[in-house]
Amino acid sequence: MTQTTPHPEEAGSRAGHPLVQLTGVQKHFGDLHVLKDIELEVAAGEVVVVLGPSGSGKSTLCRTINRLETIDEGEIRVDGELLPTSGAGLAKLRSEVGMVFQSFNLFAHKTVLQNITVAPIKVKGIPRRDAEVTGMELLERVGVADQADKLPAQLSGGQQQRVAIARSLAMSPKVMLFDEPTSALDPEMISEVIEVMTGLAKDGMTMIVVTHEMGFARRTADRVVFMDSGRIVEVRPPEEFFSSPQTDRAKDFLGKILHN
Amino acid sequence: MDTFLIERDMLWTAFSTTLTLAAISGAISLVLGTLIAALRVSPYAPLRALATAYTEFLRNTPLTIVFFFYVFVTPSMGFTFDYKVAAVIALSCYTSAFVAEAVRSGINSVTVGQAEAARSLGMSFSQNLSIVVLPQAFRTAIPPLISVFIALVKNTSVAGAFGVFELFALSKRLTNVYSADVIAILVGVALCYLLLCIPLGQLAGHLERKVAFAR
Ligand SMILES: Nc1ncnc2c1ncn2[C@@H]1O[C@H](COP(=O)(O)OP(=O)(O)OP(=O)(O)O)[C@@H](O)[C@H]1O
Ligand SMILES: [Mg+2]
Numbered sequence: 001m002t003q004t005t006p007h008p009e010e011a012g013s014r015a016g017h018p019l020v021q022l023t024g025v026q027k028h029f030g031d032l033h034v035l036k037d038i039e040l041e042v043a044a045g046e047v048v049v050v051l052g053p054s055g056s057g058k059s060t061l062c063r064t065i066n067r068l069e070t071i072d073e074g075e076i077r078v079d080g081e082l083l084p085t086s087g088a089g090l091a092k093l094r095s096e097v098g099m100v101f102q103s104f105n106l107f108a109h110k111t112v113l114q115n116i117t118v119a120p121i122k123v124k125g126i127p128r129r130d131a132e133v134t135g136m137e138l139l140e141r142v143g144v145a146d147q148a149d150k151l152p153a154q155l156s157g158g159q160q161q162r163v164a165i166a167r168s169l170a171m172s173p174k175v176m177l178f179d180e181p182t183s184a185l186d187p188e189m190i191s192e193v194i195e196v197m198t199g200l201a202k203d204g205m206t207m208i209v210v211t212h213e214m215g216f217a218r219r220t221a222d223r224v225v226f227m228d229s230g231r232i233v234e235v236r237p238p239e240e241f242f243s244s245p246q247t248d249r250a251k252d253f254l255g256k257i258l259h260n
Numbered sequence: 261m262d263t264f265l266i267e268r269d270m271l272w273t274a275f276s277t278t279l280t281l282a283a284i285s286g287a288i289s290l291v292l293g294t295l296i297a298a299l300r301v302s303p304y305a306p307l308r309a310l311a312t313a314y315t316e317f318l319r320n321t322p323l324t325i326v327f328f329f330y331v332f333v334t335p336s337m338g339f340t341f342d343y344k345v346a347a348v349i350a351l352s353c354y355t356s357a358f359v360a361e362a363v364r365s366g367i368n369s370v371t372v373g374q375a376e377a378a379r380s381l382g383m384s385f386s387q388n389l390s391i392v393v394l395p396q397a398f399r400t401a402i403p404p405l406i407s408v409f410i411a412l413v414k415n416t417s418v419a420g421a422f423g424v425f426e427l428f429a430l431s432k433r434l435t436n437v438y439s440a441d442v443i444a445i446l447v448g449v450a451l452c453y454l455l456l457c458i459p460l461g462q463l464a465g466h467l468e469r470k471v472a473f474a475r
Contacts, residue, residue, distance in 0.1 A: 066380050086303075088384070095382025105373035109396050119381035122391060164377075171381060 016044025018080075019175050019206050020065060025074035027060060027230075034060050036230040038074065042175070042208060047201045049217040049238070050210045052227035053253055058210040061227070062177045065208065066097040079174055095123055098168030098176035102183050104160040106152035112139065112163050113148040116170045124171070131170070138166040142196050158189030162196050175206040182213055214257060218242060226250050263438045264448050274430035275452055281344070281416040281426060282456065285351035286409050292352060293359025298389055300364055311360070318357035323418050326350045331422045343423035350422075351415060358408040366401030367393055399471045406464035410457045427452050 020042040027035035034057045042048050050058045063069040065076060067083050067090060076083045078097060084090040106115050116135035120126040126134075139145040142162035144155070152160055161181055168176055178197065182190040194216050201207060201220045211217065217224055217238050224241040226234040228249045234241060245251045264271050299311035318326065330346040341349065370393050378388040398405075420428030431449040435442050 068376055068380065091382045091384050093382075094380050097380070099377075099380035101373060101377065103371075103373050105371075105377035107374060107377070107392055109399070118391060119378075119383065122387055123382040167377075167381070 016046070016206075018042070019044045019046075019078065020208065021075070021077040022061075022065075023075045025064065025076065026072045027057075027064060027069065028072055034230050035064070035071070038232060040225065040232060040235070042206060044174075044206050045204045046222045047205075047207045047209065047220055048223050048225055049221040050208065050225045050227060051212075051217065051253070052233075053256075055229075056227040057230045058227055059179050062099075062179045062208060062210055065175075065177055066094045066099055068099070091123070095119070095171045096174045098171060098173035100161070100164050100168055100176065100178045100181045102180040104152070104157070104164045104184070106160055106164055106167070108152055111149050111151060112144065112155070115152065115163060116167050119167070120170050135166075135170060138169050139163070141169075141199075142166045143192070156189060157185045158192045161185065161189075161193045165193075165196055165200070169200075175208065176200070178207065178209040178211065180210050180212070182211065212257070214242070226253070228253070263434055263441045263445055267434060270430060270433075271452075274425060274427045277344070277424060277426040278413070278416050278452070279456060281347055281351060281419055281424070282409075282413045285348050285355060285416075286412055288348070288352040289355035289359050289408075289412070290405075292356035294363050294394070296356060296360035297363035297367060298394075300360065301367055301389075303385060315357045315360050318354055319361065321354075323350070323354050323415055324421070326354045327418055327422045343419075347416075347419035347422060347424050351412060351419070354415070355408060355412045358411070359405065362401045362404035362408055363394075363397060365404065366397030366399070369400045370396045399468075402464055402467050402471070406460055410460050413456045413460070414453060 018041045020040070022038050022040045025035055025038035026033070038061065040048075040061075050061065052058050060069055064071050065078070067076075067085075070085075078093060081093075084093055106112075107118070110118060113132065113135050116138060117128065117131040120131040120134070121128055136145060136148065139148055142165055144159050144162050144166075147155055147159060147163075152163065155163065161184075165181075181197070182193050185193065190213065194213060197207070197209070197216065198220050209216070209221070221238045223235055224238050225232055226241065226245075226247075226249075228247075233247050234245065234250050236246075241250070242254065245254055296311045296314055299307045300315070302308055302311075327347070327350045330341065330350045331343065334341065334346075374392055374396065375388055378392040383391065416426055417428035420426050420430075420432065427449050431445055434445045438445065
């Protein structure tokens with residue numbers, strides 16, 4: 001699987017070069033200021049979990065990193081390069097930044113295997129045969145190889161989300177963004193997706209994960225980013241964040257989460 | 261019905277002209293309409309505006325006026341078309357606006373997540389449309405598209421008033437000559453249209469079943 005692990009040499013060690021850098025990022029939706037003075041640096045191989053109440057801007061933050069949302073001010077760099085604003089440069093950048101959505105968003109009219117191979121074939125120009133071999137390896141890795149010829153709707157939510165992860169991996173991304181990947185899943189399916197994500201983290205994938213899975217945050221995150229009303233309020237290692245949150249808003253948030 | 265037996269060569273000419281007009285204009289309007297629909301969702305505002313203007317203009321103009329334009333106005337501007345060619349152009353332009361609307365409603369039925377996933381994998385706008393969005397959009401657009409093409413078959417009759425000898429022109433000529441058989445002639449011509457339209461309706465059902473997929 002070395003092919004899909006972009007920085008194998010950094011696996012284990014978590015002190016790679018800065019891979020994602022946000023500086024002075026501001027974002028509005030009309031009058032609503034949804035991202036305020038965002039400063040964040042994610043190193044290669046690092047796993048960052050983003051926490052925060054609903055509407056605090058977690059999704060928006062994620063989506064600005066591959067420019068599904070544009071920003072009004074500030075800079076975003078991926079692997080040292082400024083996000084291109086459009087065209088082939090932007091497409092290339094997006095292919096290097098994997099994204100996993102809450103609602104899976106598998107291509108409904110394509111089989112599971114086609115979902116995995118279509119972008120490598122059409123975007124990267126990889127020969128179909130090779131793409132299919134890699135695709136099957138990836139499906140094997142996420143445990144759904146036996147579903148390769150089915151349509152997404154025939155799969156359970158957990159299986160769909162694992163396929164979606166494999167689809168992103170097929171582009172050999174440098175970093176992967178997860179926006180509440182388990183929030184649409186029935187409880188019994190959450191762990192199978194979390195397991196795949198934990199495996200990715202172990203293999204050294206750089207990950208930015210918005211999630212409400214506190215177990216994953218505790219065990220796997222290198223740092224927790226806590227957001228509230230568009231601001232990053234705390235950035236700390238998970239053990240510190242969960243045992244002694246610094247801000248009242250984080251305390252509030254954790255109190256609510258733990259009481260649910 | 262004797263009239264049709266006596267004039268069967270004429271009937272065949274008229275029938276095949278109607279069929280040809282409908283088939284060629286149908287093919288052109290499908291391509292053109294899809295292109296217009298694509299422009300309407302393009303990231304460039306001027307292209308969107310252009311496509312919207314095109315659709316609204318043609319959709320809200322009587323077909324006879326579109327014909328009038330291509331048959332009488334463009335020759336005065338130095339473009340002269342054969343009547344049949346002018347008819348194909350008029351029908352294609354007019355119908356493409358309706359195709360564009362049907363395809364656009366199909367595009368709107370595809371969830372934004374599909375296009376976002378495609379973008380996040382690095383697909384360009386045109387790849388996104390051709391690989392992800394349009395194949396799904398067409399599935400929902402089949403019923404409205406078939407209605408558009410049935411309307412097109414019937415609209416070919418306007419060409420009969422603009423120098424093309426098709427079924428409608430045939431009915432005019434025959435009723436002039438065989439005035440005792442008016443009802444039989446009109447029923448016969450109506451049947452010819454049915455003969456063209458009913459298979460279209462069945463094609464719709466067939467296509468829908470064939471491309472049905474769970475979401
Ligand atoms: N496309 C949009 N247009 C207008 N406002 C938006 C849009 N997307 C998000 N917002 C608003 O921006 C704010 C931040 O939204 P965002 O989705 O980033 O929050 P979130 O932290 O991901 O919340 P949740 O936990 O509910 O997913 C919210 O107030 C939301 O209503
Ligand atoms: Mg969100």
